[in-house]
Amino acid sequence: MEDPMYSLQDVIRCDLCETPVPPKHCDICHIHLCEACEGKHLSDESKDHYIVPFKLRGITPKCTKHSTEVCTQLCTTCNIPVCPLCVDSSQHEEDELEDILTWFEYKRKLMQEDLQNLEKSIYPRYQEAATNIPVQRADVNKRSQKLTTALDKQGEALHTEIDTIIQGMKSQIDDMDAQHIEAIDQQEVAINRTIPEITQIILDLKRLLDTSDVCLVSEYTSRTEEFRDFPAWFHVTLPTFTPQEINREQIHQQIGSWSEPAITFLLDEPRILTDIQTEYRDLYSVSCLSDSELWTCGDNILRLYNLQGELLRSIRTKSGNWPEDIAVTRSGDLVYTDYFDSSINLVSGTQIQTLITLRGWRPYYLCSTSSGDLLVIMKSDDRKQTKVVRYSGSTEKQSIQWDDQGKPLYTSGGMNYLSENRNLDICVADHAACAVVVVSAAGKLRFRYTGPPSTPRESFRPYGITTDSQGNILTSDSINHCIHIIDQDGLFLRFLHNCGLQHPWGLCVDSRDNLFVAERDRCKVKKLQYYK
Secondary structure (H helix, E strand, C coil): CCCHHHCCCCCCECCCCCCECCCEEECCCCEEECHHHHHHHHCCCCCCCCEEEHHHCCCCCECCCCCCCECCEEECCCCEEECHHHHHCHHHCCCCEEEHHHHHHHHHHHHHHHHHHHHHHHHHHHHHHHHHHHHHHHHHHHHHHHHHHHHHHHHHHHHHHHHHHHHHHHHHHHHHHHHHHHHHHHHHHHHHHHHHHHHHHHHHHHHHHHCCCHHHHHCCCCCHHHHHCCCCCCCCCCCCCCCCCCCHHHHHHHHCCCCCCCCCCEEEEEEEEEEEECCCCCCCEEEECCCCEEEEECCCEEEEEECCCCEEEEEECCCCCCCCCEEECCCCCEEEEECCCCEEEEEECCEEEEEEECCCEEEEEEEECCCCCEEEEEEECCCCCEEEEEEECCEEEEEECECCCCCECCCCCCCEEEEECCCCCEEEEECCCCEEEEECCCCCEEEEECCCCCCCHHHCCEEEEEECCCCCEEEEECCCCEEEEECCCCCEEEEECCCCCCCEEEEEECCCCCEEEEECCCCEEEEEEEEC
């Protein structure tokens, strides 16, 4: 609808000088005023005036208690408009009062900010969360199916093993029967061969006993002792089977077990528990030595702080170069990479030992694994290739560089922080690719996360990365001053972005899933609680 102030048929004019399109209005006198006439109008002190922008004319309501008065103030304590008579009364003498126009403008600005937040940030997040609900449901069914399949497979393996054992024992019975039958057969042959001899001897003895021929009797030789021992006599102890009592606990142990199920809730707003100011000019990496002590790096001095911000130790790098990254090993030692002299170094106490010196490659970022290995991101000297190498001590055990199609898994430019997840996946924040690249422990590509569905890919630039006890992956998005949380299968869960973070960079979590964030420019370490 056209504003009557600018209508060609009826242009609004100043009531005092006829100047068209006056910008002001006296809400008590109900007259329009130009800039020049505003002071003249206010000079009339015989009555009250209240000047407002023309578009806000009528902003002052009539007082509900004093019908002849106009309310030019708002009692913020009672949250009601009040007129001068109300202000002078004892009812509001201890209340806080605001100019109604000032208050109106403040509230309108607040509403505009709320509208912008709701439209640009909050509502899209709810939409995205609603979109993810079917995905999460499907994911529950998918995981349940995987567990069921794994159980069926284990059950089949156990049944096969039991059937094999039972069949083997049956075969042993058959072997024992065969040996027994063979022994019986041998005995039968011997007996059947001896019986005719004994029969003949019996007949001969009977004839001799009936004769008086001395010569025949004198020739007799006894064979009784020869047959007294039964031929091939044997005794078989038949086997018996004693079934073991079925132990359900042992069966469960043989089948296997799964981790305890847990449903944890991410906080709507993470809580800042600790804010540590470091001595760096730029802060890049942080690594937990314990729940109360943190190693940091941002120049050629490695510094250890406690949660009170006290500097506990500081160690200069062996070469004097800046380390690219740091990590704490399972034994509590500190390792760091030195790009310029192509080395990986171990800090133990006050001593620094060079663990590995590379040729043709330079180490960048690293992490310590649950098995005690080191995973190292390294780039070729010409910076055209990038790979992840696993070391046990100083021995290379694995190299991860290509996917199944022979294409590079990681870009050659930019930064690539990395972390091992609880399922042994290797998670790399590939800054240049605008992606988190996740491969299995065997080096097979599982997925690439390029940001939430509603976020343009080019606006996502991951830097630091870590994982927590739930298997969730956290990666810092320094450009957008936030942290993305995704699950171990790449599903976006939430942003950590409303806790005053500025340029978050390196990340680590302690044993209680508290998150430590290195803010690059502020050179602070923030400790955040993000689970209920």
